[in-house]
Amino acid sequence: MKSLRRVAKISLALWILSYVYGGRAAMADPGQSTTVESRAVTVRIDRPFAEVYAFLVDPANWNRWAFGLGKNIRRSQGGWIADSGGGIARVRFTPQNRFGVVDHTIIRPSGQRIYVPMRLIANGSGCELIFTLFRERNMSDAQFASDGDFVQRDLNGLKRLLEP
Numbered sequence: 001m002k003s004l005r006r007v008a009k010i011s012l013a014l015w016i017l018s019y020v021y022g023g024r025a026a027m028a029d030p031g032q033s034t035t036v037e038s039r040a041v042t043v044r045i046d047r048p049f050a051e052v053y054a055f056l057v058d059p060a061n062w063n064r065w066a067f068g069l070g071k072n073i074r075r076s077q078g079g080w081i082a083d084s085g086g087g088i089a090r091v092r093f094t095p096q097n098r099f100g101v102v103d104h105t106i107i108r109p110s111g112q113r114i115y116v117p118m119r120l121i122a123n124g125s126g127c128e129l130i131f132t133l134f135r136e137r138n139m140s141d142a143q144f145a146s147d148g149d150f151v152q153r154d155l156n157g158l159k160r161l162l163e164p
Contacts, residue, residue, distance in 0.1 A: 036137075043129050045163060069082055100121055116133075131151055
């Protein structure tokens with residue numbers, strides 16, 4: 001019963017943090033009216049949680065491994081931006097927190113928002129990064145599978161970069 005209460009408290013804290021610190025920037029697209037298919041893509045990293053999280057919360061580090069997000073991720077006057085296939089995309093990251101939440105929202109030049117939930121969790125002396133990939137509207141099975149493979153390659157690249 002104690003652990004159930006702890007999970008409930010942590011869930012409530014995450015919800016409050018997302019509103020207090022991240023606002024709608026780290027929340028699902030309010031225009032999405034239906035539940036869509038999703039897939040969890042994971043990677044175990046043999047480095048302490050604190051070290052991996054410190055690396056992940058600095059968006060400038062993402063240029064070294066997150067090729068699916070875009071190219072040349074950089075700070076601008078309005079936050080973070082990246083070069084994407086269709087122009088410049090804005091990227092909003094969840095503020096640093098102690099829960100391992102590394103969510104981000106990509107705002108494409110068209111205005112379309114892509115919400116990407118990511119969680120880093122402790123796993124023994126290392127950690128595990130869990131990336132939730134949502135299937136976009138009108139996406140074929142092959143495209144969804146290809147996106148999942150691309151995310152897995154990025155996460156595997158992160159693992160290679162961070163492990164000794």
